[in-house]
Amino acid sequence: MKKIITILTVLLTLVGCQSSETKNTSTTDKHLDKKVVTVTTSFLNDMVNELAGDIVDREVVIPAGESPHLYVAKPKDLQKIYDGDLVLYQGLGFEGNLTEALEQEGYCVTENFSKDDVKTIDDEGNEIIDPHFWFNIDFYKLATENVSKKLVELVPEQRETIEKNTENYISQLTKLDEENRNLLSQIPEDSKYLITPHDAFNYFSEWYNIPVKAPQGMGSDTEVANKDIQKTVDFIIDHKIKAVFAESTTDPARMEKLQEDCKSRGFEVKVVSGKNQELFSDSLAPKGEIGDTFIGMYKHNVELITENLK
Structure with missing residues (x-):
């Protein structure tokens, strides 16, 4: 470096x-x-x-x-x-x-x-x-x-x-903050856990009081150690988490690995990914796409989280 x-x-x-x-x-x-x-x-x-x-x-x-x-x-x-x-x-x-x-x-x-x-x-x-x-x-x-x-x-x-x-x-x-809080309040407390690929949502976690866990470190290019994968799998199963989320700037295969390991232990978890179905973390979307403004990005993230965890 x-x-x-x-x-x-x-x-x-x-x-x-x-x-x-x-x-x-x-x-x-x-x-x-x-x-x-x-x-x-x-x-x-x-x-x-x-x-x-x-x-x-x-x-x-x-x-x-x-x-x-x-x-x-x-x-x-x-x-x-x-x-x-x-x-x-x-x-x-x-x-x-x-x-x-x-x-x-x-x-x-x-x-x-x-x-x-x-x-x-x-x-x-x-x-x-x-x-x-x-x-x-x-x-x-x-x-x-x-x-x-x-x-x-x-x-x-x-x-x-x-x-x-x-x-x-x-x-x-x-106004955005008020709307976010109203939406997130729809998620039952025992379902209010956010699993994302890398450590990008810690401020979000503190701001909205939603525990966040990421099997990856800070960088979106780092490899995920098997021990970190297994710790996250344990967490998902122990808390019966409904869905995990891919991000727009990370490889969704990492979250699919979590899904596979959960399934091998008899627990089904959804991977939320694909076009317009990913969380934005390190960047807004290109102009003309969903999430191309800060407010639009934040609304998209909160709506996606609420829809899949409530």
């Missing part, structure tokens, strides 16, 4: 060695007279769209539908970072190999999160920060407010519009 980070840093340095004239020309040609906001993820792309709309242009580094855990940065991604008038990234280690470059050029939307509130995960004996803060609605609101302030700094003449949009979006997030 150190080698990859070094390569990225060198690439960023080479890109940064361009003259300011070259930078201004490349940005102006593509975006005319609008400010350019470069964002790392689909979450931030949606957030900036909600707050600023067409006031600014946006460039996205990690495409919607792809996992940041697996994404390999390209030189053009670093060019986007360099060319952005404002660069926003999620932080907490979520962007992986891009982190070092982003710390040099960008603003971390979680910079003022309390260390006492940020969750950690035991990853093979190492305690690491859990970056999936967006499943805590209050954290997402805080990130939204942080982004709003940076947008106002970028285009101060649009302060009134951005602040009005921010207030409206925060209200929508409050």
Whole structure:
């Protein structure tokens, strides 16, 4: 990993060695007279769209539908970072190999999160920060407010519009949380267990008081040890869990393995997977598909969980 980070840093340095004239020309040609906001993820792309709309242009580094855990940065991604008038990234280690470059050029939307509130995960004996803060609605609101302030700094003449949009979006997030709680209350307490492929729903678990278990570690590309599979199978059978859920950025075969092992021990569990039947965790859906906005993604997840566990 150190080698990859070094390569990225060198690439960023080479890109940064361009003259300011070259930078201004490349940005102006593509975006005319609008400010350019470069964002790392689909979450931030949606957030900036909600707050600023067409006031600014946006460039996205990690495409919607792809996992940041697996994404390999390209030189053009670093060019986007360099060319952005404002660069926003999620932080907490979520962007992986891009982190070092982003710390040099960008603003971390979680910079003022309390260390006492940020969750950690035991990853093979190492305690690491859990970056999936967006499943805590209050954290997402805080990130939204942080982004709003940076947008106002970028285009101060649009302060009134951005602040009005921010207030409206925060209200929508409050309404979303209320709707989520109403839906999840339909699940009987003895059925309220969420089994997912990797550790992405711990903030969700705490926020809505739903125990979550994942046989996989933090990364969506890690192999699942047989002992972890068997521990999860035991948990499913002991708690008579009705369904387990695949994610849009992970291999559903891992959850099917749980199903097979449960069946071999006489217990049937459903694997919820397939088109529009997967949970979103590390990315929103591509534009035009179900779950292509933060609110749409969250509604989809909660509806899918409720439908299959109640």
